[in-house]
Amino acid sequence: MNYTRLAKLVLRSALNSPVRTTKPLPVFRHSYRLIKTSTARMSSESSSSVEDSTDAVNQGPIDRREFKAETRQLLDIVAKSLYSEKEVFIRELISNASDALEKLRHHQVNGVTIDDFSKSPLEIRITTDSQTGTITIQDFGTGMSKEDMVENLGTIARSGTKAFLSEIEDEKSSSSNSLIGQFGVGFYSTFMVADKVKVNSRSFETGSQGYTWSSDGSGLYEISEASHETRGTKIVVQLKADELRFADRDTVEGIVKKYSNFVGFPIFLNGEQINTIQPLWTQDPKAITTKQHEEFYQFISNAFDKPRYTLHFVADAPLSIRSLFYVPEQLPEMYGVRVLEPGVSLYSRRVLIQSKARDILPEWLRFVRGVIDSEDIPLNLSRELLQQSALIQKLRSVLSSKLIRFLADEAKRDRKKYEKFFAECGIFLREGIVSASDDAEREEIAKLFRFESSFERPGVTTSLSEYVSRMKPGQKNIYYLCLPTRELAETSPYYEPLLAQGHEVLFSYDQFDDTVLAQLRSFNEKPVLSAESYLSKSEEEGEVKDGSLPSDEADSLVKWLTRTLGYHRVKEVKVSRRLSSHPTMLTVSDMVSARRFLRAIRPEERGKILQPTLEVNPSHTIIKRLATLKDEDTKLAVLVAEQLYDNALIAAGLMDDPRRMLGRLDSLVESVVREQEK
Numbered sequence: 001m002n003y004t005r006l007a008k009l010v011l012r013s014a015l016n017s018p019v020r021t022t023k024p025l026p027v028f029r030h031s032y033r034l035i036k037t038s039t040a041r042m043s044s045e046s047s048s049s050v051e052d053s054t055d056a057v058n059q060g061p062i063d064r065r066e067f068k069a070e071t072r073q074l075l076d077i078v079a080k081s082l083y084s085e086k087e088v089f090i091r092e093l094i095s096n097a098s099d100a101l102e103k104l105r106h107h108q109v110n111g112v113t114i115d116d117f118s119k120s121p122l123e124i125r126i127t128t129d130s131q132t133g134t135i136t137i138q139d140f141g142t143g144m145s146k147e148d149m150v151e152n153l154g155t156i157a158r159s160g161t162k163a164f165l166s167e168i169e170d171e172k173s174s175s176s177n178s179l180i181g182q183f184g185v186g187f188y189s190t191f192m193v194a195d196k197v198k199v200n201s202r203s204f205e206t207g208s209q210g211y212t213w214s215s216d217g218s219g220l221y222e223i224s225e226a227s228h229e230t231r232g233t234k235i236v237v238q239l240k241a242d243e244l245r246f247a248d249r250d251t252v253e254g255i256v257k258k259y260s261n262f263v264g265f266p267i268f269l270n271g272e273q274i275n276t277i278q279p280l281w282t283q284d285p286k287a288i289t290t291k292q293h294e295e296f297y298q299f300i301s302n303a304f305d306k307p308r309y310t311l312h313f314v315a316d317a318p319l320s321i322r323s324l325f326y327v328p329e330q331l332p333e334m335y336g337v338r339v340l341e342p343g344v345s346l347y348s349r350r351v352l353i354q355s356k357a358r359d360i361l362p363e364w365l366r367f368v369r370g371v372i373d374s375e376d377i378p379l380n381l382s383r384e385l386l387q388q389s390a391l392i393q394k395l396r397s398v399l400s401s402k403l404i405r406f407l408a409d410e411a412k413r414d415r416k417k418y419e420k421f422f423a424e425c426g427i428f429l430r431e432g433i434v435s436a437s438d439d440a441e442r443e444e445i446a447k448l449f450r451f452e453s454s455f456e457r458p459g460v461t462t463s464l465s466e467y468v469s470r471m472k473p474g475q476k477n478i479y480y481l482c483l484p485t486r487e488l489a490e491t492s493p494y495y496e497p498l499l500a501q502g503h504e505v506l507f508s509y510d511q512f513d514d515t516v517l518a519q520l521r522s523f524n525e526k527p528v529l530s531a532e533s534y535l536s537k538s539e540e541e542g543e544v545k546d547g548s549l550p551s552d553e554a555d556s557l558v559k560w561l562t563r564t565l566g567y568h569r570v571k572e573v574k575v576s577r578r579l580s581s582h583p584t585m586l587t588v589s590d591m592v593s594a595r596r597f598l599r600a601i602r603p604e605e606r607g608k609i610l611q612p613t614l615e616v617n618p619s620h621t622i623i624k625r626l627a628t629l630k631d632e633d634t635k636l637a638v639l640v641a642e643q644l645y646d647n648a649l650i651a652a653g654l655m656d657d658p659r660r661m662l663g664r665l666d667s668l669v670e671s672v673v674r675e676q677e678k
């Protein structure tokens with residue numbers, strides 16, 4: 001398994017530094033400067049005429065107008081490439097075409113008279129012409145009247161965009177930065193690639209006149225009457241010399257498939273329909289077959305396996321959400337191949353906003369593949385930008401808690417299947433706990449964990465909730481022990497006292513659970529404690545066992561051990577009645593950190609820094625013998641004492657280099673062999 005990432009997170013959390021998830025977008029600061037200079041430059045610019053070269057024949061006088069001030073600002077940002085991905089202009093134009101077609105269909109359903117309804121099909125036609133360096137997008141939707149053109153293409157009437165502009169003036173908001181690149185600025189994005197844009201349009205109202213709007217995106221635009229006969233809109237983009245790739249058919253096909261594959265109207269490119277995949281998430285969940293899910297999953301995630309889990313989640317309030325999530329059967333990260341990219345893409349009304357979106361789900365859920373479509377997410381900046389990041393936050397919290405609840409339900413529905421999931425994908429959930437933003441979220445994720453338990457047979461797993469439901473009255477804590485195998489756990493000195501007290505102990509064999517569960521801190525208001533840290537804090541004692549060392553002898557042994565082991569090894573030695581089969585046990589106040597940072601501390605300083613307490617079991621044969629041996633054969637007694645101490649270190653996971661004790665072990669073995677000779 002690829003644990004490097006989790007290890008980093010775990011280490012960071014151990015060091016208590018906050019986990020950063022968002023990166024500022026450098027391009028944004030750049031665009032801020034552009035705005036400042038552009039306003040000054042714009043006002044001094046003289047008017048330049050816009051030439052005409054498309055097929056619609058212009059008639060009558062040319063109406064030459066200036067863009068409204070904010071529009072000019074926006075155009076200037078756009079022209080100077082706010083986006084690294086200029087190709088989004090195609091997405092924007094297709095979306096507008098699709099919107100216009102949808103509006104038309106809406107009118108038609110509501111009995112509004114529509115010119116030429118049956119004549120012009122509800123479709124979008126794209127043509128590329130590398131000879132003339134143009135790309136043309138045509139639809140047979142509502143079209144625009146002259147007033148519509150002035151209103152919609154010459155002005156930014158919407159307050160959201162103004163808010164956006166003043167926002168960058170202030171250069172305050174950093175939270176919305178990363179969103180800007182994800183949302184287009186609609187129609188104006190065309191000027192990123194165009195020398196000139198020409199819009200021929202005729203409204204759907206009977207007897208309407210066609211118009212041509214054109215602009216080079218500097219300060220002016222022109223409108224004139226045109227003999228544009230068909231209903232709808234045709235936009236001819238005359239590409240800049242260095243953007244001619246957008247006149248290449250194959251390039252455009254790739255872009256359309258990337259962003260607009262699921263648009264609800266047929267899209268033709270140079271006469272051939274190119275969007276063929278059904279947007280499965282918009283369909284009735286009950287009507288979708290497993291086979292369809294399989295195909296769709298494979299299509300969107302470029303995979304060949306099958307989804308392990310499928311969640312089709314639809315909501316209308318508080319947000320409109322159509323989403324489809326898949327948990328893959330195979331994840332490359334499981335095999336340590338690579339860290340997965342997020343796998344969920346964000347759509348707004350079937351148009352791609354962001355592929356493999358980073359902010360839409362928490363990072364630990366990156367093993368989920370799928371799509372999220374929300375009408376509430378604006379495709380461009382024309383809505384309330386200031387609310388956008390809050391909106392994404394909201395969406396993210398709704399979706400992640402939905403996914404967590406879904407997995408919890410799946411665990412109930414099919415336990416075996418879920419256990420396999422947890423065994424294979426548990427690493428992500430562990431990361432979820434470490435990187436969670438608050439305790440409530442941490443606890444929700446913790447519900448998804450499964451452990452073996454001292455109350456269950458090997459192989460049977462249990463959840464924290466099940467543990468809590470079995471807690472005895474008066475039991476305050478949830479106990480766990482994190483060791484590589486069950487055998488080690490069951491023979492651990494730290495397990496013994498809890499077993500004697502009749503407490504259930506969860507066993508985890510994952511190397512990170514130590515830290516992950518320490519991060520969790522509590523579940524259901526019950527402290528979650530490792531057996532080790534519980535024992536270092538608790539004073540609970542067991543019964544005095546028959547045949548124990550008398551207390552005066554025990555006291556004298558304790559004094560001798562304290563002296564013999566010395567302050568560089570132990571802070572304190574004490575008699576403990578909670579041990580039965582183990583001679584000694586070592587406790588330190590924070591075992592997790594002690595293990596983690598052990599190698600960073602020089603051996604001779606460990607006693608001083610870790611301050612361990614060595615508990616000795618007065619009923620154990622070795623201890624009882626040691627009480628007399630210390631006076632009969634001090635040399636051997638010292639060897640035994642030191643070895644007992646090292647054994648306790650091993651049990652505590654605090655022995656980093658066992659080679660150091662080899663010499664002593666040889667001496668001990670030697671004395672055993674000698675003893676046999678006698």
Ligand code: ADP
Pocket residue numbers: 092096097099100139141142143144152153185186187188232233380382
């Ligand atoms: P938005 O789509 O968010 O409204 P745009 O900048 O993409 O913003 O488009 C501005 C407006 O121009 C649209 O709201 C619409 O009224 C009009 N418009 C753009 N393209 C078309 C089209 N193909 N058909 C009809 N109207 C259009």
Ligand code: MG
Pocket residue numbers: 092095096186187379380
């Ligand atoms: Mg638009």
